[in-house]
Amino acid sequence: MSSRGFSGWLLAGVALLLTAPLAAQDTTQAPEGVRIGIEYRPGVRPSVVVLPGVGIDSARAIVARDLDYSDRFEVIALGPRDTVAPVNPGGRALDYVLFRTLGAAYAVELAPDGPGVTVRLHDITAGAVRREQRFTLPPQFDLNYRFAVHRVSDEVVRWITGTPGYAASRVLFLIDRRLYRVDSDGGGVAALSGPGEEVLSPTWSPDGKRIAYTRFAGGKGSLVLQGVAGGDKTTVTGTGVALNITPAFSPDGRLLAYARSGEDGTDIFTADINQNCCVQRLTVGRYSDNLSPTFAPDGRRIAFVSTRAGAPQIYVMAADGTDQELLAPFDYGVTGSSNAPEWSPDGASVAFHREVNRVPQVFVLDVASRRVRQLTSSGRNEDPTWAPDGRHLAFVSDRSGRRQLWVIDIVTGRIRQLTFEGQARLPAWSRRLADPVPTQP
Amino acid sequence: MSPAFTRVMVAPLALLLVVACGGKKAPEQPAPQPQPAPQPTQPAPTQPAPAPATPAPPAEDPAAAAARVTAALLGEVATMIHFDFDQSDIRSDDRALLDRKAAIMGVNGGLRVRISGHADERGSDEYNLALGSRRAAAAKTYLVNKGIDAGRIETVSFGEERPLEPGHDEASWAANRRDEFEVTAGGQSLRNP
Numbered sequence: 337m338s339s340r341g342f343s344g345w346l347l348a349g350v351a352l353l354l355t356a357p358l359a360a361q362d363t364t365q366a367p368e369g370v371r372i373g374i375e376y377r378p379g380v381r382p383s384v385v386v387l388p389g390v391g392i393d394s395a396r397a398i399v400a401r402d403l404d405y406s407d408r409f410e411v412i413a414l415g416p417r418d419t420v421a422p423v424n425p426g427g428r429a430l431d432y433v434l435f436r437t438l439g440a441a442y443a444v445e446l447a448p449d450g451p452g453v454t455v456r457l458h459d460i461t462a463g464a465v466r467r468e469q470r471f472t473l474p475p476q477f478d479l480n481y482r483f484a485v486h487r488v489s490d491e492v493v494r495w496i497t498g499t500p501g502y503a504a505s506r507v508l509f510l511i512d513r514r515l516y517r518v519d520s521d522g523g524g525v526a527a528l529s530g531p532g533e534e535v536l537s538p539t540w541s542p543d544g545k546r547i548a549y550t551r552f553a554g555g556k557g558s559l560v561l562q563g564v565a566g567g568d569k570t571t572v573t574g575t576g577v578a579l580n581i582t583p584a585f586s587p588d589g590r591l592l593a594y595a596r597s598g599e600d601g602t603d604i605f606t607a608d609i610n611q612n613c614c615v616q617r618l619t620v621g622r623y624s625d626n627l628s629p630t631f632a633p634d635g636r637r638i639a640f641v642s643t644r645a646g647a648p649q650i651y652v653m654a655a656d657g658t659d660q661e662l663l664a665p666f667d668y669g670v671t672g673s674s675n676a677p678e679w680s681p682d683g684a685s686v687a688f689h690r691e692v693n694r695v696p697q698v699f700v701l702d703v704a705s706r707r708v709r710q711l712t713s714s715g716r717n718e719d720p721t722w723a724p725d726g727r728h729l730a731f732v733s734d735r736s737g738r739r740q741l742w743v744i745d746i747v748t749g750r751i752r753q754l755t756f757e758g759q760a761r762l763p764a765w766s767r768r769l770a771d772p773v774p775t776q777p
Numbered sequence: 778m779s780p781a782f783t784r785v786m787v788a789p790l791a792l793l794l795v796v797a798c799g800g801k802k803a804p805e806q807p808a809p810q811p812q813p814a815p816q817p818t819q820p821a822p823t824q825p826a827p828a829p830a831t832p833a834p835p836a837e838d839p840a841a842a843a844a845r846v847t848a849a850l851l852g853e854v855a856t857m858i859h860f861d862f863d864q865s866d867i868r869s870d871d872r873a874l875l876d877r878k879a880a881i882m883g884v885n886g887g888l889r890v891r892i893s894g895h896a897d898e899r900g901s902d903e904y905n906l907a908l909g910s911r912r913a914a915a916a917k918t919y920l921v922n923k924g925i926d927a928g929r930i931e932t933v934s935f936g937e938e939r940p941l942e943p944g945h946d947e948a949s950w951a952a953n954r955r956d957e958f959e960v961t962a963g964g965q966s967l968r969n970p
Binding site: 513534536537552554555556557579581582595597598599600601602623625627628641643647648673675676689694696718719761762 | 863891893899900901902903904906907908909910911913914917918932933934935938
C-alpha cells in the first residue's frame, strides 16, 4: 500500500472518529449536553473500530452501536459508504500499522458466512487475530435478527474485556398501566398486555423466560406469572385478595417476594411459585409500610422499603425475614424519602431513588461501605433498574419534558434516552436473554 | 409558609363543595334507583319550591320526599375527605364529615361502603399504593371507632392511578390526596339520623 493511500485513509478515519457517536445512532437522537462526565476520561478506554465490508451493513451498525452503548470503548464506526477495504483479500491479515496509527486497539471484522456471520477480533497492538467465531443469524427480515446480532455484540465485549456486554437484554416498562418491552438499544418496542388490562410493578424472572406483575383492578391487585411469549398466565396463590404489589423473583426462581397492602399496613411476603404454595410473611409492620423487596444475587438477603421510622427508607433483612436493619443511611427528618431499591447483579450495590428537595434522584449504595452516591440531578429521576452488566441503569426521567426511560453508565455518567413514546414508567431490566422469544401481544 | 398552607387548606374545601354538587363521576356507583330525583340537589332543598305545577308544598308525595332525603344522605356519605402531603391522618376539618357518615351508617344498618384511598402524583408510584391503603384504612378505623361494624366497610387503594384533577400544581395535588366513599349496598332508602 502506498503512503499516499495510507494517509488518505487515515484522514477519513479521523473524520469518522469525530462523528462516530452521532452516526452510530440511527434510531435514537444523541441528546445534547448529556455527557455529564462524572469521571469521563476519553482516551483511557480502548478504541475499537468496526471494519467496513460487503453486505450485512445493518449487523455492523448494530454491533458498532452496541459497543458504543457498552461504554467500555471509544468506538470508531466506519460507515457503509467507506470504500476503503483495509482487510486483505485473504481475510486474515490486517494493516495493523495503519490502525495502530489511528489509535485503535481492536478491530472487529464481520464477514457474511452463509446464513450467519464470521466475526474476527483483531488485536491491533499484538498484530494478530485474537478470536474468530461463526454465529448463525436468522434472515434480516426475521424479528429475531436484531436480537441475534446483539448477542454477537455481547460476545465481542467479552472477548475484549472478559465480561459480556448487555445488548441482548430487554426492559419491561409501563405506559399508563399497559405493559411494554424495549430492547437495550431502544429498538423492538412491543406491547405485552392488552389495552383493557391494567398492569403495575412488572419484573423479570432470573432466566428471562417469565415475568410477574400486578394485575390491577378496582383498587386491588393480584400477582400474575406469565411466560414472556404471552401464554401460561397463573395467579400466585393467596394474592387474589387485597392489593399485592412489587413482586421480585428470588435468584433461584423458586420464590416470589411481594408486598401485600391492606388495612393493617403493607407487608412483605414470599410465596413458593414452583409449587404455588407456602406463603410466608417476612415483615410485621404494625401499620407501617414495607414494600419493594429485592433479592441480593446470592438469595440470602432482601433489601426493601419501610416507613417504620417515618418516611420511607431502604432497609435490609435476611431472606427469612430476620435481622431487619437499616441499609441506606439517612438523617432523620432531613434525608428525603427513599424508594424503589434494586440490588445489582454483582451484589455490590443497591440502586434506589431518594428525594432531594422533594424531587426524586437516582442514588447508588455501596453495600460494603454503606456509602451512597447521587447519580442524577436534572429533573425528576426515579425507579432505577440494573442492566445485566451491573454498570448501567435504566430509570425514569422527565428531563425531556415528559417521563421517559433513560440509561446511565454509572462509571462514566454518560446518559442516553431509551424510549420516546407516551409517559413511560416502572422499568424492569432483564438479565441477558438466552433465546429471543417472539411477541404475542 | 402560612399563606401557602391556607391556600392548600381552602382549595380542597372549595373542591369538596363542587364535588358534593354532583361532580362525582364514580363509574359503577349503584345509582339510587327509585327516582331520577335530582341527585345531591342544590343546597336549597327546604325552599318552598318555586316549581310551576305544585302549588302546595306540604302536599309533596311522600315517596318523592323519601327519595329526596335518600339522595341527600347518599351525597353526604359520598363526600370525599382529604389529606396532607404524604400523611394518612384524618384532618380535623374532615372529622365532622366522617361523624356524619358514621351517624348515617348507624341508623341505616344495611348501608355498606367501599373507601378508596388516593395519592397525588408526587412520591413513588408503588409507595403511593401503600399510602392510599393507609388513607382508606384511616377513614375506616375512624368509622369503626364510632361504632360501625368493620364488615360493612371495604377498603381499596388506587395510589396515584386515578387523579381527580389532571394538573401538576398544589391545588390539583391537594384535590387528589383523598378518600372516596362509594355505597356498595343498602342505599335504596335511607333514614335521616
